[in-house]
Amino acid sequence: MAEKLHIIPHQHAISKEDRERQNGHKGHVLWFTGLSGSGKSTVASAVERELHQKGIRTFILDGDNVRTGLNSDLDFSAASREENIRRIAHVSALMKDAGLVVLSAFVSPYQKDRDFVRECVQGDFSEIFISTPLEVCEQRDVKGLYAKARAGEISNFTGISAPFEEPTNPELDVPTHKMSIEEATAMVVDYINTKIALDQ
Numbered sequence: 001m002a003e004k005l006h007i008i009p010h011q012h013a014i015s016k017e018d019r020e021r022q023n024g025h026k027g028h029v030l031w032f033t034g035l036s037g038s039g040k041s042t043v044a045s046a047v048e049r050e051l052h053q054k055g056i057r058t059f060i061l062d063g064d065n066v067r068t069g070l071n072s073d074l075d076f077s078a079a080s081r082e083e084n085i086r087r088i089a090h091v092s093a094l095m096k097d098a099g100l101v102v103l104s105a106f107v108s109p110y111q112k113d114r115d116f117v118r119e120c121v122q123g124d125f126s127e128i129f130i131s132t133p134l135e136v137c138e139q140r141d142v143k144g145l146y147a148k149a150r151a152g153e154i155s156n157f158t159g160i161s162a163p164f165e166e167p168t169n170p171e172l173d174v175p176t177h178k179m180s181i182e183e184a185t186a187m188v189v190d191y192i193n194t195k196i197a198l199d200q
């Protein structure tokens with residue numbers, strides 16, 4: 001067994017409330033989950049634009065972007081997917097603690113991983129299920145990945161050869177196949193505004 005590490009975190013002077021007062025809003029993690037092509041990045045990006053215009057401090061953590069840097073050592077096996085989400089959970093929590101509204105857009109197909117994120121973030125967390133069905137995602141096939149997965153060129157592809165566990169109790173369900181991008185965006189913006197307002 002590894003040697004016991006003696007880690008004693010320092011208590012810093014600036015509190016969560018100090019940051020909220022300075023920013024004029026609370027920090028929060030909006031965790032977008034859904035199949036590839038469901039609209040996570042599209043909606044998160046449009047939501048961020050609106051929030052940014054209103055002076056809200058935001059940051060997007062997005063699947064492929066994180067996988068090219070922080071998590072470039074990970075593949076798509078179940079173990080790597082779990083480690084991928086574990087690291088992002090901690091980064092999301094740190095950014096929320098810094099006072100930001102964090103928009104995290106990851107397929108995150110396993111309920112236990114999403115539950116881990118919720119636990120890790122400790123409050124001010126919302127699971128946003130982008131509930132576009134597989135047929136619609138596959139028809140959109142934005143990145144051409146469904147065709148490749150069907151042809152057997154990609155293994156462990158969520159929805160085709162790897163499972164997607166639908167959220168059991170998401171804070172918000174956004175069925176993008178039944179609404180425009182603008183409507184989906186407004187739905188999330190209206191929701192988050194109630195969560196980050198001070199004095200409540």
Ligand SMILES: Nc1ncnc2c1ncn2[C@@H]1O[C@H](COP(=O)(O)OP(=O)(O)OP(=O)(O)O)[C@@H](O)[C@H]1O
Pocket residue numbers: 034035036037038039040041042043063105106107140142143176177179180181182184
């Ligand atoms: N109502 C809608 N809301 C969101 N996206 C929509 C809607 N209608 C059509 N689309 C289209 O669906 C596609 C969604 O792709 P997007 O890249 O956002 O998915 P994703 O969930 O981020 O996928 P991935 O997991 O592969 O990154 C975009 O091309 C977008 O224009």
Ligand SMILES: [Mg+2]
Pocket residue numbers: 040041042062063105
């Ligand atoms: Mg995306």
